Amino acid sequence: MKVVAYIRVSTKGQGDSGLGLDAQQDYITRAAQQNGWEIVGTFVDVASGKLAIEDRPEGAKAIALCKEQDAQLVVAKLDRLSRSVHHIARLMEQTEFKVATMPQAKTFELHLFAALAQQEREFISGRTREALAALQSRADAGDAVAVQKVKNRSDALAKGRAVADITAANNIRMTNIANxxxxxxxxxxxxxxxxxxxxxxxxxxxxxxxxxxxxxxxxxxxxxxxxxxxxxxxx
Known part of the structure; x- marks a missing residue:
C-alpha cells in the first residue's frame, strides 16, 4: 500500500504533542516497515492544529499526492491531522488515512477516537471556566488565598505572552531554514x-x-x- 507521510509541528513549539520532527518521522518509518507500506512522499508543516489540513501549505500538497498516487495519508498521531472532529470528517471525504501509533485502526474508528477526544477537551474546558469564575468571585469577596491565586494566574499569563513572542521568533527562524x-x-x-x-x-x-x-x-x-x-x- 502506498502512503504519503505528513508531519506537523505546532506553532506552539515541537513539544506540543511530545513529538518533534524526527520523532514523528521515526514513528511513521517504523510503522511503514512493520506494515509493508511504501512511503511515496513526505510533507512537513509548521502550523496550528486549528487549521484544517487542506488549509496548510504542505497539507494541501500531501492530499493532492494521495489522490495522484492513489495513496493513503499517514501521520504519527491523530492530533497531527487536527484536533477538530469537523476537520477530520471533512478529510475523510477526500482521502483515507492511517495513524502510525494505531496502524490497524480504520478511518471510521479514528473518527470516533477524535470525537471522544474533542468531547473530553470541551468537558475539561467547561469545568476550568467554572472553576476560574468561582475563584474570581472569592477573590472579589476578599479571600486572601483566592487573591493570591488570581495574581499567580495573571503572572503566568504574562509569562505565556512572553513565550508567544519567542514562538513568533521561532516561526520566523523556521521559515528562514526552509528557504x-x-x-x-x-x-x-x-x-x-x-x-x-x-x-x-x-x-x-x-x-x-x-x-x-x-x-x-x-x-x-x-x-x-x-x-x-x-x-x-x-x-
Missing part, C-alpha cells in the same frame, strides 16, 4: 545526479562544494537525511 533548504535543492540534486548513493557520499559532495548547514557546520549524514526529508528528495 535556506530550498536554496540547497539544486546542489543536492546535482550531487544525486552524479550517482552518489549514500548519505555520507552526499555529505562529502556538499562539503566539496563549500556549502554549509544552517548552523554553519560541515555536512554529516544526519544533516543530509533531514535535508532530503524536508525537500522530499530521495536516492
Amino acid at each position: 535556506a533548504q530550498e536554496a540547497l535543492r539544486p546542489h543536492l540534486e546535482s550531487c544525486l545526479y552524479n550517482k552518489v548513493n549514500t548519505l555520507q557520499s552526499v555529505a562529502d559532495c556538499l562539503n566539496a562544494k563549500g556549502l554549509r548547514t544552517a548552523r554553519g557546520s560541515e555536512w554529516a549524514p544526519t544533516a543530509v537525511r533531514r535535508l532530503m526529508i524536508a525537500l522530499n528528495v530521495s536516492f
Whole structure:
C-alpha cells in the first residue's frame, strides 16, 4: 500500500504533542516497515492544529499526492491531522488515512477516537471556566488565598505572552531554514545526479562544494537525511 507521510509541528513549539520532527518521522518509518507500506512522499508543516489540513501549505500538497498516487495519508498521531472532529470528517471525504501509533485502526474508528477526544477537551474546558469564575468571585469577596491565586494566574499569563513572542521568533527562524533548504535543492540534486548513493557520499559532495548547514557546520549524514526529508528528495 502506498502512503504519503505528513508531519506537523505546532506553532506552539515541537513539544506540543511530545513529538518533534524526527520523532514523528521515526514513528511513521517504523510503522511503514512493520506494515509493508511504501512511503511515496513526505510533507512537513509548521502550523496550528486549528487549521484544517487542506488549509496548510504542505497539507494541501500531501492530499493532492494521495489522490495522484492513489495513496493513503499517514501521520504519527491523530492530533497531527487536527484536533477538530469537523476537520477530520471533512478529510475523510477526500482521502483515507492511517495513524502510525494505531496502524490497524480504520478511518471510521479514528473518527470516533477524535470525537471522544474533542468531547473530553470541551468537558475539561467547561469545568476550568467554572472553576476560574468561582475563584474570581472569592477573590472579589476578599479571600486572601483566592487573591493570591488570581495574581499567580495573571503572572503566568504574562509569562505565556512572553513565550508567544519567542514562538513568533521561532516561526520566523523556521521559515528562514526552509528557504535556506530550498536554496540547497539544486546542489543536492546535482550531487544525486552524479550517482552518489549514500548519505555520507552526499555529505562529502556538499562539503566539496563549500556549502554549509544552517548552523554553519560541515555536512554529516544526519544533516543530509533531514535535508532530503524536508525537500522530499530521495536516492
